[in-house]
Amino acid sequence: MEVLKNKKTLQDFIERQKEMGKRIGFAPTMGALHKGHLSLYEAARADNDLVISSIFVNPTQFNNPEDLEKYPRDINRDILILENSGLVDAVYIPEVVDIYPEKAESQHYDFDGLENEMEGKSRPGHFDGVGTVVEELFRQVKPDNAYFGEKDFQQLAIIKKMVEKKKLPIKIIGVPIYRAESGLALSSRNQRLHEDRRDASKVIYKTLKKVNELFKINPVSEIKEKVQDVFDNQKGMQLEYFLIADEETLKETDFFYKGKNYRAFIVVIVDGVRLIDNMHLD
Structure with a gap:
């Protein structure tokens, strides 16, 4: 596995691969890798000749400087995980100057309102930071396909919208x-949670499964009350928000309309650690 530590090294590598007609799959990360990341590379491996990872903790998408400071970093561990996986051909580990040559600040994007829902309400500017770093990485790596986890479903929707609006030749x-x-x-x-708290946090998934059972049977207002009751009775957990939204617009709904797809979104603070999750409702 190639370890590419600056923009010039990456560009030389990509140029060689493109000359050979290689089809490139790419999944950017902020490190602290786990099996969820590896599932992205498994998907990429099946569709592409070459799989590239990147590791870059992007300063412009953190609203809270303390959150940026606490974000887990262990680059040697991450490289070892990628090497041992056998799924990745190269990893790009840029310095801040490779992504932001002058100043680490975001461009402003119009994501057709997707950026104003859910996470956007409590984290102003967050998705401008996401769009800026992902667009720059796409322009440097030049992938044919790019892979993102559905755990960050709003982020996935925003990246699809950015690619559409910028007319980038990349399939998301x-x-x-x-x-x-x-x-x-x-x-x-999750790495910041004690093991017993990680185990206790399984209530988040159980709650989403229960929501899926209740959806289309109970009014959304009643479902929200039931979810709130669950977390009111969980020690050390605070429900930041729960809502059901249209998967296309991400706008919250209080009623089920036929022909539309819906997803439940939840954010829970567990001992100061912010956990997000979601589930398609069927």
Whole structure:
């Protein structure tokens, strides 16, 4: 596996691969890798001649400087995980100057309102940061296909919208959420939880499954009350938000309309660690 530590090295590598007609699959990450990330590379391996990872903790998508500082980093561990997986041909590990040559600040994007829902309400500017770094990585890596996990479903929708609006020749592929045996969605932030708290957090997945059972039977308002009751009775957990939204517009709904696809979204703070999850409702 090639380890590419700056933009010039990456560009030389990509140029050689393109000359050979290689089809490139790419999944950018912020490191702290786990099996959820590897599921992206498994998907990419099946569709492409070459699979590229990147590891870059993007400063412009953190609203809270403390969250940026606490974000888990262990680049040597991450490289070893990628090497041992046998799924990745190269990993790009840029410095900030490779992504932001002058100043680490975001461009402004119009994502047709997707950026104003859910996470956008509590994290202003977050998706401008996501769009800026992903667009720059796409322009440098020049992938044919790019892979993102459905755990960050809003992010996935926004990246699809950005590619559409910028007319980038890249296919964006969503990969199903990778869960622990308990059902907890794997996340880099989970590493900040004690093992017993990770186990207790399986209630998030159980709640989503219950929501899926109740959807189309109970009014959305009643479902929201039931979800709130669950977390009011969980020690050390705080429900930040729960809602059901149209998968296309991400707008919250209070009623089921035939012909539309819906998804439940939830954010729970567990001992100060923010966990997000979602589930398609059928």
